[in-house]
Amino acid sequence: MYYIGVDLGGTTIKVGLINEEYKIVQTAVCDTKVERPTSEILKDMAFLCKEVMKKENISEKDVDSIGIGCPGLTVPKDGIILTSPNLPTFNNTNVKTEIQKYIDLPIYVENDANVAALGEVINGAAKGAKNAIVVTLGTGVGGGIIIDGKVYSGAFFGAGEVGHHTISLESEYMCGCGRKGCWEQYASATALIRDTKIAIENKDSKIKELANGGEINAKIIFEAAQAGDKIANEVLDQYFKFIGIGILNLINILQPEIVVLGGGMSAQKENLINPVIKYLNENLYGGVELKTKIKAATLGNDAGIIGAGLLGKSL
Ligand SMILES: [Zn+2]
Structure with missing residues (x-):
């Protein structure tokens, strides 16, 4: 069939x-x-x-x-x-x-x-899991919730909008949904690039060298960090924290077996996953052990x- x-x-x-x-x-x-x-x-x-x-x-x-x-x-x-x-x-x-x-x-x-x-x-990073959340970190932050092997779309078909839960009450960043402080405004690739541009303004950084006058993207920021660039590492540390805060909220509410990180950012694989797991372990509710697996998506488009x-x- x-x-x-x-x-x-x-x-x-x-x-x-x-x-x-x-x-x-x-x-x-x-x-x-x-x-x-x-x-x-x-x-x-x-x-x-x-x-x-x-x-x-x-x-x-x-x-x-x-x-x-x-x-x-x-x-x-x-x-x-x-x-x-x-x-x-x-x-x-x-x-x-x-x-x-x-x-x-x-x-x-x-x-x-x-x-x-x-x-x-069905056939990717969360294969075999009954309960999973897939978070897409790209231009925005999207997501899908799977409960008992089925899509959970809510009572009125709009569930799973994980990018629009508020993580900051003091945020100056207006979200496309009409509110300020949404997770998307901190955990998307767009947010990472915005924060990087602010951080390197009037400063020397490997990021500028790698961008070579062109557009800064997530790949360049990760590369600069691996090359030991201080600003890139600081911006990424903050970014991992933003991702971690949102994932921890999702884990506290739904306790899935696995959270899969997809979207363009998932190309960074363990360079993204490991720091996020570290944040989760350090901040988990009640100081218990992290049982939810965190993995990068494997199927892409x-x-x-x-x-x-x-x-x-x-x-
Ligand atoms: Zn929003």
């Missing part, structure tokens, strides 16, 4: 055919071109699904279901997108009925961060497609 996972993004639609070992065996991609009517975009998506089946020489009867991950709020079993900031024309769209005009398979739709979390539990494809199995 195969599964089809779709990553419906504001720029591209990526479709993957997944086999029983939860590996992507065929892919197809096209531009979303969001200005088009939703019916046209969904028709293209249906044809990409047909394309991956054709490439593998299989038919609809060999496929269990199609799962779609997209930004925003969804009703998974009904196949409905309620609201989507990156795909505004999709608000209140029944994706299921539209796709089923072309393909006779069960269709499910879930938030993209949630399906990425499910992917890591495939997590979303694998999680979407296996959505039907986990509902």
Whole structure:
């Protein structure tokens, strides 16, 4: 049996055919071109699904279901997108009925961060875990909560917004959600770069040398720290603390078996994970031993497609 996972993004639609070992065996991609009517975009998506089946020489009867991950709020079993900031024309769209005009398979739709979390539990860093939280550290901070092997999307489909819990009451940084002091404003790659730029202003630092007049990114900051740059190490120490504070809040509330750190920042692997674990061990509630595992994500962009494809199995 195969599964089809779709990553419906504001720029591209990526479709993957997944086999029983939860590996992507065929892919197809096209531009979303969001200005088009939703019916046209969904028709293209249906044809990409047909394309991956054709490439593998299989038919609809060999496929269990199609799962779609997209930004925003969804009703998974009904196949409905309620609201989507990156795909505004999709608000209140029944994706299921539209796709089923072309393909006779069960269709499910879930938030993209949630399906990425499910992917890591199915075949990634959290494989085998029943209860896990996946935190995406990128431009923003996203997340997905898995309880008993299933996505926890809350009573009204909006759960898992871990980036928008407040960690500072004195914060000057306004968040995209309209509040100040959100975790995202401290633990995202964007925040790390902002804090680094402030720290190196009018100072000598290896960071400037490595950036060589170009843009500073997380990789440069980690490299400078490893080369012994004092400012880079100070900024990162603070950054690990910010990440640790948020993770500790999540552990105190949900006590998952594992917290997986994904997004662009997870490329730093143990250079990110080890300092965060150190912070958690030093600050754990009641001074007890840290039982929750902390790991870097392993599936990268495939997590979303694998999680979407296996959505039907986990509902
Ligand atoms: Zn926020």
